[in-house]
Amino acid sequence: MSTPLKLHEDRLFPAEPGIRALACELYADVADLPIISPHGHTDPAWFAHDEPFGNATELLLHPDHYVFRMLYSQGIALEDLGIGGGGADPRAAWRIFAENYHLFRATPSRMWLDWVFAEAFGIEVRLDAGTADLYFDTITEKLQQDDFRPRALFDRYGIEVLATTESPLDPLDHHRAIRGSGWGGRVITAYRPDPVVDPEFEGFADNLRAFGDLTGEDTLSWPGYLAAHRQRREYFAAMGATSTDHGHPTAATANLSDADAAALFERVKHGGASAADAELFRAQMLTEMAAMSVDDGLVMQIHPGSFRNHNHQLFAGFGRDMGADIPTRTDYVQALKPLLDRFGNEVGLSIILFTLDESAYARELAPLAGHYPCLKLGPAWWFHDSPEGMRRFRQMTTETAGFYNTVGFNDDTRAFLSIPARHDVARRVDCGFLAQLVAEHRIEDWEAAEVARDLAYTLAKRAYRL
Amino acid sequence: MSTPLKLHEDRLFPAEPGIRALACELYADVADLPIISPHGHTDPAWFAHDEPFGNATELLLHPDHYVFRMLYSQGIALEDLGIGGGGADPRAAWRIFAENYHLFRATPSRMWLDWVFAEAFGIEVRLDAGTADLYFDTITEKLQQDDFRPRALFDRYGIEVLATTESPLDPLDHHRAIRGSGWGGRVITAYRPDPVVDPEFEGFADNLRAFGDLTGEDTLSWPGYLAAHRQRREYFAAMGATSTDHGHPTAATANLSDADAAALFERVKHGGASAADAELFRAQMLTEMAAMSVDDGLVMQIHPGSFRNHNHQLFAGFGRDMGADIPTRTDYVQALKPLLDRFGNEVGLSIILFTLDESAYARELAPLAGHYPCLKLGPAWWFHDSPEGMRRFRQMTTETAGFYNTVGFNDDTRAFLSIPARHDVARRVDCGFLAQLVAEHRIEDWEAAEVARDLAYTLAKRAYRL
Amino acid sequence: MSTPLKLHEDRLFPAEPGIRALACELYADVADLPIISPHGHTDPAWFAHDEPFGNATELLLHPDHYVFRMLYSQGIALEDLGIGGGGADPRAAWRIFAENYHLFRATPSRMWLDWVFAEAFGIEVRLDAGTADLYFDTITEKLQQDDFRPRALFDRYGIEVLATTESPLDPLDHHRAIRGSGWGGRVITAYRPDPVVDPEFEGFADNLRAFGDLTGEDTLSWPGYLAAHRQRREYFAAMGATSTDHGHPTAATANLSDADAAALFERVKHGGASAADAELFRAQMLTEMAAMSVDDGLVMQIHPGSFRNHNHQLFAGFGRDMGADIPTRTDYVQALKPLLDRFGNEVGLSIILFTLDESAYARELAPLAGHYPCLKLGPAWWFHDSPEGMRRFRQMTTETAGFYNTVGFNDDTRAFLSIPARHDVARRVDCGFLAQLVAEHRIEDWEAAEVARDLAYTLAKRAYRL
Incomplete structure (x- = not known):
C-alpha cells in the first residue's frame, strides 16, 4: 500500500490564512527567479564531461x-x-x-x-x-x-551562476574545460586554501611542497608562500572565482608583525605544529587573506566552528566528511578583532561570516555586521539550513543588521539535483517571514516584495560580485 | 469573590483554528495512552507501604x-x-x-x-x-x-511503569517490598551513583566505606570499587532497573589508563580532593559506567550542568534541593569525546543526554545524537520542562536529530500527584508541534499521528528498554 | 512619488485574528497609562534650560x-x-x-x-x-x-517620571536647576560610577582626583574612596536618584577582605592597572556598591557584557559611543556568586540584572531571579529592545521567573522624542504575548489584564522604588 507523494503548493508558509495569502503573493513573484549559487561543493567534472x-x-x-x-x-x-x-x-x-x-x-x-x-x-x-x-x-x-545529464539539469534548473570550491592545489582543469567547451553555463570556482593554510590538515607539509611545484614559488619561505597564494588567487579569479572560503575550527584571527609571522611559518611548515601554533597560523592567514582581498577584490567567506572528524574510529576507517563534524561554541567578538583592527573599515573589503552557533546571531554577528563596513552575514548554514533554522536566522539578525547586511542564500551543497529545492525552501521561508512582518504592520507590502526579490536574487549577486 | 477553575480542553494547543483542529485530532488519539515514567524521583516507600x-x-x-x-x-x-x-x-x-x-x-x-x-x-x-x-x-x-492512597492513584492514573532513582547505598527495601506485595503496579529503581562517584558529594569518603560494607568489596581499592559498582548494578537490575543516572556538574568524560585511574582513585578516596581531581574522577567514572553498560545493558542517563546549592547560606541552613540549583553553560562536544572515542560506535550502548543549556540543542546535541549510534536526546529538562521549553526543544533538535533520536517524555518529578498533568502537557505540546508541521505541509497527517504515539508512549519504552 | 506614512493601529499584534482581538483589548487598557522611565540617557540640561x-x-x-x-x-x-x-x-x-x-x-x-x-x-x-x-x-x-520644547514634550508625552544617568563627578547642576524651577516634571538622576570605578575608563586616575576635589574625601585611600561614594550617593538620592547603574564588561563580582581590597585599590589607583586587576577591582566594587545599597536603599542595576569601542580606528578618530560596542558572551552564575554569597538573601536589597547575551535568559537569569530575593530581571536591552527581542525575553524568562521577578520596561534612550514610541512597542509586544497565553488557555483573560497593567506601569514603579 503505497501513499501518494505530492508537494503541496503552500508548503512552508505560515498556516494563519492572512499571513499565508501574503506569503503566497510574495513567493509568486520570486519563485521563478534564476538561481544564484555563489557557494557550494558540486564537482566541476560533471559540467566538464557532462557524463x-x-x-x-x-x-x-x-x-x-x-x-x-x-x-x-x-x-x-x-x-x-x-x-x-x-x-x-x-x-x-x-x-x-x-x-x-x-x-x-x-x-x-x-x-x-x-x-x-x-x-x-x-x-x-x-x-x-x-x-x-x-x-x-x-x-x-x-x-x-x-x-538528466549535468548540463541539461543546470539549464533546466535556471541556474544563472554556480560556484564550486577548489583547493589551491587543484589545477582547475575541469573549469578550464568548461570555459573552453562552448557551453553557455556559468560555472566558476572559489579559492579554498585550507589544505595549505591549516597546519593540521592531512598532508599539510606535502601540500606546501606541491604548492611550490605548482607555482614555481619557494613555498617553504614566508614571502614565497604568500606569493604563491597571490599567484593562485589570480589564476582562480581568471577561472571565474569571485570569492575565497576558509573553513577553520574557530574564527580566530591574528595580526603578527612580518617577522613574527615568518618565524611562525618556520615552526609550522614541516608539519607536526603544536595546537597553539597551528591555531595562530590559521589566525594569521585569515588576516593575510584579507590583505590580499583588499588588493584583488575577492570576497572572503569564513566558515568557522566545526569540530571536524569528531568520531575518530570512523575517521580512521572512512576518512573525512562522514557526517561526524560537530559544531562548537564559536566566539567572533574577540576572535575577529585583530583582523578588524587592521581592515575593519576598508569599504572595498567584503567578508561574509557564517556560524554553526546560533547563540552568536543576535549577540555577536548581527551587531558586528550592523557596524563594520567590511562584514556581511552569510545565511543559516549546514545544520541550520532548514525552515526552523532560517526563521531563527531572520528573527535573530534582522532587527540589528537589517536585511541589507545579509547576502541571500547559499545552497552550499554537493547534492546537485536538490539545488532548486534548497533555494525554493529559502525563498518560501523568507517570504513567510516577510509576510508575517507585513501582517504585523512592521513593513509595508511593497517593501516586502522588494526585499523578497533582494533576498532571492539581488543580494547574492551583489555580495559575491557576480 | 472566588473565580472558577476549569481546565480548558484546548489548552496549550496553538490558537490558529486550522492548526488547533489538527492538534485536537492528534491529541485525541494519545491522550489516554498509558503513562511510561522512565525517570523520576518519587519515593518507593509510598508504594511499599501505601499509607x-x-x-x-x-x-x-x-x-x-x-x-x-x-x-x-x-x-x-x-x-x-x-x-x-x-x-x-x-x-x-x-x-x-x-x-x-x-x-x-x-x-x-x-x-x-x-x-x-x-x-x-x-x-x-x-x-x-x-x-x-x-x-x-x-x-x-x-x-x-x-x-487517594499511592497505589490507588497509580492505578487510576494509568501508569504502566514508574522508575524511581536510588543511590547504590540504598538497600532497596521498599522496592523489594513492592515486588513481594502482590500488587500489580510496576515500580522500578534506577542506579544513581553520585554519592559514591562524586568526590565533592557530602560524605563521599564515608559513602565509600558504606559501599564496601554493603557489597563486601574492598571499595578503597580501585578494582574493588569497580567490582562494587558491578555488583550493585546487578542488584538494581534485579529490582527492575533498566537505567543508570548521573548528575554531574559538567558532561566531562575521561579515558585514563587503568594505572592512571587507579592513582586518581587513591587521591580522591579519602575526601578533600582538589577540584580538578574531583572533576577528572567524575569524568573517568562516566566512561567506566559506559563500559559497564556495554556489559550489562543498563541505559545511561547523563544530567549535567547544574550548579548545585548555589546559595551557600541556604545550603548551610537547609541543605540540598532548596531551589538554589542554577544551570550553567555546558559543553558536550569536547566533554564527551573521550567516552565517545572509546564507546561511541557501540550499537548496544545507549546514552541519553540531557541539558539545561538550550544553546546546545541545535549546536551540539542534535548533531551528536544525529550521528553517534549510542546517543539519544532526553526531553526538555527541569526549568525547560514547560510549554515554551518543549517547543524550543522540538524546534531546535528535530531538523537535525529527527524524532527517533529522542526518547519521549520524562516527568522527572517527586510530585507524584502531578505526573499525569506533566505527561499531558508534553502530549499537548508535541501534538501542537506536529499539527503545525502538518499545517505547513512539512509532514503528512498520518505521519504525525504515528509520531504522536511514538512520542507519547513507544519511544520511552524502547529507549529505556522497558 | 511619495508613499503614505500611516501607523497601523494593530501594529505588532499577532496576526491570528483571535489572538489579535485579545491583544487589542488588553492594549486598550494600558495604551494611555503614564510613562515610567526609570533608566535612560536623556540630557537633564534639556529640562533645566528648556531650549x-x-x-x-x-x-x-x-x-x-x-x-x-x-x-x-x-x-x-x-x-x-x-x-x-x-x-x-x-x-x-x-x-x-x-x-x-x-x-x-x-x-x-x-x-x-x-x-x-x-x-x-x-x-x-x-x-x-x-x-x-x-x-x-x-x-x-x-x-x-x-x-516642541523639552518640557512641553515631557508633559504632552504623559511622562510621570524620567531618570537620567550621571557620573559621580557630575555636579548635578541641571537637576538642581530643574528642582528649583517650579516646573512640575519629575526628572531624577541615577548614580553611574563607572568613571571612578573602572580602572580602564578613560582618565580614571584623574577622575579619582576630581572625585576627591568634589567630595573633600581622600579618594586616594581606600576608606576615603568608599566614603566619597557614600557621600555622592547621598547627594544623588537628594537629587531624586533611587538607583545606581553599573556598565561593566562582565558581571564579575568579588568579595575580598578589606585588607586585600585596600591593597588592590593601591595597585589600580594611579592608572595603568593590569587587565586582571582592573577586572577584580570592578568586581569588588559591585559588591561594595551592594553593601552601600543595603544601607541607603538605592536599587542597583548591572548592565554587563558590552565590549566597548570594539573598532579601535573609530575610537581613535571619534571617541566613545560610535555604534561600535559589541555584546559578548556573559556568565552570571559564577560571576555573581561572591556578591550573592554575601548579600543574596537580603530582602531589602534589589539588584536588576540586564544582559546582551540572550542565551543566559532561560539558562541563568530566570533561574537566578526565580530564587534569590535580591534579584530581578531588567527588560530586553539595547540590541534586544525590539519586538522579536522582547518576545524572546518573555518566552525564555516567564516560565521560570514569572512576571513578578521582572521590572517592566526601560527605554534606556537618549532619543527623547521616541520615548513614547518605545514604551508603546513594549506595551504592544507584551499584550501580544499575554494574548497568546490567553488564547492557549494558559492564563485567564482577567489575569492577563492585570499583568498587562503591571508590566506597563506598576512593576517599574515598584522595582525602582518610585
Missing part, C-alpha cells in the same frame, strides 16, 4: 552525509550502505534507506529529497519499503537519459 | 522546590512555609502560598497544580487568598480516603 | 548610534553625516539618511522613527530620497515652536 550520473544510491545516498549520518545514528552500518567501498549492492543499500525513510520526518533532507523525487524524477508515491525498488529503477533509468 | 499522604502543605508545597523557590524569590521566608523544620502551621503556610499564587502565572507549576486541584481533587474555584482554607480542607480530607 | 532642539539632523541622526551604525555598516562615512565634527551640511547629511532609509526595514529604529515622524511631527508621507527635504524642513521648523 550521466550513476544509479540512485551513488547519486543520492553515498555523497550525502546528512542522509547517511541519520541512518548511522540509528545503528545502520555504513558498510551496509556501500559507503567506504566494501561493495554493498546499491539496490540493497537503497532498500535500507527506503525502509528507514521515516527517520527523516521533519528534517530538511526529507524536503529536499521529496522535491528531487517528485519534481526531478516525477515519482508519485512516497518512498518506503514497498516502493524502494520502484524508486531505484525509476531514478537509475532516468539518469541515463540525456535530459 | 495516605499527609496534608495539602506537606504534599504539595514542602517537597516542591519549583514552588517554594518562587515564593522565596519574592522575599517569603522558608521558615514561614514550614520548610526546614521550624514547625510553621501547615494551614498558615498554605495561606501564604494561596495569597501569592499569582506569582505562578504562565509557569508550568501553575498548570500542573491547577490540574491536580481540578482533576485529582475536583476543586472548582481558583486558588487565592479567599479560597485558601477551602483548598486546604478539601485536599487534606480527600487524602485520607482510600482512593 | 528648543536644533534641526532634524542634530536631533535625530547625530546622537542615535543605532541609526548611524547601520549607515556606516553600508559604507557611508561618518564625516558625510556630520558626525565627529567636520561640518557636513545638516541637510546633506539628512538626505543621505533619507536615501538609505530602506536599510532600516524591520528594525526597531524604523518603528521608533516612523512614530516620531507621524505622531510627533504629523508627517504623512514616508521618508525617502524624494521626501528628504520636506522632512528636514518640517522637523526643523516645528522644533522652533514652543510646544
Whole structure:
C-alpha cells in the first residue's frame, strides 16, 4: 500500500490564512527567479564531461552525509550502505534507506529529497519499503537519459551562476574545460586554501611542497608562500572565482608583525605544529587573506566552528566528511578583532561570516555586521539550513543588521539535483517571514516584495560580485 | 469573590483554528495512552507501604522546590512555609502560598497544580487568598480516603511503569517490598551513583566505606570499587532497573589508563580532593559506567550542568534541593569525546543526554545524537520542562536529530500527584508541534499521528528498554 | 512619488485574528497609562534650560548610534553625516539618511522613527530620497515652536517620571536647576560610577582626583574612596536618584577582605592597572556598591557584557559611543556568586540584572531571579529592545521567573522624542504575548489584564522604588 507523494503548493508558509495569502503573493513573484549559487561543493567534472550520473544510491545516498549520518545514528552500518567501498549492492543499500525513510520526518533532507523525487524524477508515491525498488529503477533509468545529464539539469534548473570550491592545489582543469567547451553555463570556482593554510590538515607539509611545484614559488619561505597564494588567487579569479572560503575550527584571527609571522611559518611548515601554533597560523592567514582581498577584490567567506572528524574510529576507517563534524561554541567578538583592527573599515573589503552557533546571531554577528563596513552575514548554514533554522536566522539578525547586511542564500551543497529545492525552501521561508512582518504592520507590502526579490536574487549577486 | 477553575480542553494547543483542529485530532488519539515514567524521583516507600499522604502543605508545597523557590524569590521566608523544620502551621503556610499564587502565572507549576486541584481533587474555584482554607480542607480530607492512597492513584492514573532513582547505598527495601506485595503496579529503581562517584558529594569518603560494607568489596581499592559498582548494578537490575543516572556538574568524560585511574582513585578516596581531581574522577567514572553498560545493558542517563546549592547560606541552613540549583553553560562536544572515542560506535550502548543549556540543542546535541549510534536526546529538562521549553526543544533538535533520536517524555518529578498533568502537557505540546508541521505541509497527517504515539508512549519504552 | 506614512493601529499584534482581538483589548487598557522611565540617557540640561532642539539632523541622526551604525555598516562615512565634527551640511547629511532609509526595514529604529515622524511631527508621507527635504524642513521648523520644547514634550508625552544617568563627578547642576524651577516634571538622576570605578575608563586616575576635589574625601585611600561614594550617593538620592547603574564588561563580582581590597585599590589607583586587576577591582566594587545599597536603599542595576569601542580606528578618530560596542558572551552564575554569597538573601536589597547575551535568559537569569530575593530581571536591552527581542525575553524568562521577578520596561534612550514610541512597542509586544497565553488557555483573560497593567506601569514603579 503505497501513499501518494505530492508537494503541496503552500508548503512552508505560515498556516494563519492572512499571513499565508501574503506569503503566497510574495513567493509568486520570486519563485521563478534564476538561481544564484555563489557557494557550494558540486564537482566541476560533471559540467566538464557532462557524463550521466550513476544509479540512485551513488547519486543520492553515498555523497550525502546528512542522509547517511541519520541512518548511522540509528545503528545502520555504513558498510551496509556501500559507503567506504566494501561493495554493498546499491539496490540493497537503497532498500535500507527506503525502509528507514521515516527517520527523516521533519528534517530538511526529507524536503529536499521529496522535491528531487517528485519534481526531478516525477515519482508519485512516497518512498518506503514497498516502493524502494520502484524508486531505484525509476531514478537509475532516468539518469541515463540525456535530459538528466549535468548540463541539461543546470539549464533546466535556471541556474544563472554556480560556484564550486577548489583547493589551491587543484589545477582547475575541469573549469578550464568548461570555459573552453562552448557551453553557455556559468560555472566558476572559489579559492579554498585550507589544505595549505591549516597546519593540521592531512598532508599539510606535502601540500606546501606541491604548492611550490605548482607555482614555481619557494613555498617553504614566508614571502614565497604568500606569493604563491597571490599567484593562485589570480589564476582562480581568471577561472571565474569571485570569492575565497576558509573553513577553520574557530574564527580566530591574528595580526603578527612580518617577522613574527615568518618565524611562525618556520615552526609550522614541516608539519607536526603544536595546537597553539597551528591555531595562530590559521589566525594569521585569515588576516593575510584579507590583505590580499583588499588588493584583488575577492570576497572572503569564513566558515568557522566545526569540530571536524569528531568520531575518530570512523575517521580512521572512512576518512573525512562522514557526517561526524560537530559544531562548537564559536566566539567572533574577540576572535575577529585583530583582523578588524587592521581592515575593519576598508569599504572595498567584503567578508561574509557564517556560524554553526546560533547563540552568536543576535549577540555577536548581527551587531558586528550592523557596524563594520567590511562584514556581511552569510545565511543559516549546514545544520541550520532548514525552515526552523532560517526563521531563527531572520528573527535573530534582522532587527540589528537589517536585511541589507545579509547576502541571500547559499545552497552550499554537493547534492546537485536538490539545488532548486534548497533555494525554493529559502525563498518560501523568507517570504513567510516577510509576510508575517507585513501582517504585523512592521513593513509595508511593497517593501516586502522588494526585499523578497533582494533576498532571492539581488543580494547574492551583489555580495559575491557576480 | 472566588473565580472558577476549569481546565480548558484546548489548552496549550496553538490558537490558529486550522492548526488547533489538527492538534485536537492528534491529541485525541494519545491522550489516554498509558503513562511510561522512565525517570523520576518519587519515593518507593509510598508504594511499599501505601499509607495516605499527609496534608495539602506537606504534599504539595514542602517537597516542591519549583514552588517554594518562587515564593522565596519574592522575599517569603522558608521558615514561614514550614520548610526546614521550624514547625510553621501547615494551614498558615498554605495561606501564604494561596495569597501569592499569582506569582505562578504562565509557569508550568501553575498548570500542573491547577490540574491536580481540578482533576485529582475536583476543586472548582481558583486558588487565592479567599479560597485558601477551602483548598486546604478539601485536599487534606480527600487524602485520607482510600482512593487517594499511592497505589490507588497509580492505578487510576494509568501508569504502566514508574522508575524511581536510588543511590547504590540504598538497600532497596521498599522496592523489594513492592515486588513481594502482590500488587500489580510496576515500580522500578534506577542506579544513581553520585554519592559514591562524586568526590565533592557530602560524605563521599564515608559513602565509600558504606559501599564496601554493603557489597563486601574492598571499595578503597580501585578494582574493588569497580567490582562494587558491578555488583550493585546487578542488584538494581534485579529490582527492575533498566537505567543508570548521573548528575554531574559538567558532561566531562575521561579515558585514563587503568594505572592512571587507579592513582586518581587513591587521591580522591579519602575526601578533600582538589577540584580538578574531583572533576577528572567524575569524568573517568562516566566512561567506566559506559563500559559497564556495554556489559550489562543498563541505559545511561547523563544530567549535567547544574550548579548545585548555589546559595551557600541556604545550603548551610537547609541543605540540598532548596531551589538554589542554577544551570550553567555546558559543553558536550569536547566533554564527551573521550567516552565517545572509546564507546561511541557501540550499537548496544545507549546514552541519553540531557541539558539545561538550550544553546546546545541545535549546536551540539542534535548533531551528536544525529550521528553517534549510542546517543539519544532526553526531553526538555527541569526549568525547560514547560510549554515554551518543549517547543524550543522540538524546534531546535528535530531538523537535525529527527524524532527517533529522542526518547519521549520524562516527568522527572517527586510530585507524584502531578505526573499525569506533566505527561499531558508534553502530549499537548508535541501534538501542537506536529499539527503545525502538518499545517505547513512539512509532514503528512498520518505521519504525525504515528509520531504522536511514538512520542507519547513507544519511544520511552524502547529507549529505556522497558 | 511619495508613499503614505500611516501607523497601523494593530501594529505588532499577532496576526491570528483571535489572538489579535485579545491583544487589542488588553492594549486598550494600558495604551494611555503614564510613562515610567526609570533608566535612560536623556540630557537633564534639556529640562533645566528648556531650549528648543536644533534641526532634524542634530536631533535625530547625530546622537542615535543605532541609526548611524547601520549607515556606516553600508559604507557611508561618518564625516558625510556630520558626525565627529567636520561640518557636513545638516541637510546633506539628512538626505543621505533619507536615501538609505530602506536599510532600516524591520528594525526597531524604523518603528521608533516612523512614530516620531507621524505622531510627533504629523508627517504623512514616508521618508525617502524624494521626501528628504520636506522632512528636514518640517522637523526643523516645528522644533522652533514652543510646544516642541523639552518640557512641553515631557508633559504632552504623559511622562510621570524620567531618570537620567550621571557620573559621580557630575555636579548635578541641571537637576538642581530643574528642582528649583517650579516646573512640575519629575526628572531624577541615577548614580553611574563607572568613571571612578573602572580602572580602564578613560582618565580614571584623574577622575579619582576630581572625585576627591568634589567630595573633600581622600579618594586616594581606600576608606576615603568608599566614603566619597557614600557621600555622592547621598547627594544623588537628594537629587531624586533611587538607583545606581553599573556598565561593566562582565558581571564579575568579588568579595575580598578589606585588607586585600585596600591593597588592590593601591595597585589600580594611579592608572595603568593590569587587565586582571582592573577586572577584580570592578568586581569588588559591585559588591561594595551592594553593601552601600543595603544601607541607603538605592536599587542597583548591572548592565554587563558590552565590549566597548570594539573598532579601535573609530575610537581613535571619534571617541566613545560610535555604534561600535559589541555584546559578548556573559556568565552570571559564577560571576555573581561572591556578591550573592554575601548579600543574596537580603530582602531589602534589589539588584536588576540586564544582559546582551540572550542565551543566559532561560539558562541563568530566570533561574537566578526565580530564587534569590535580591534579584530581578531588567527588560530586553539595547540590541534586544525590539519586538522579536522582547518576545524572546518573555518566552525564555516567564516560565521560570514569572512576571513578578521582572521590572517592566526601560527605554534606556537618549532619543527623547521616541520615548513614547518605545514604551508603546513594549506595551504592544507584551499584550501580544499575554494574548497568546490567553488564547492557549494558559492564563485567564482577567489575569492577563492585570499583568498587562503591571508590566506597563506598576512593576517599574515598584522595582525602582518610585
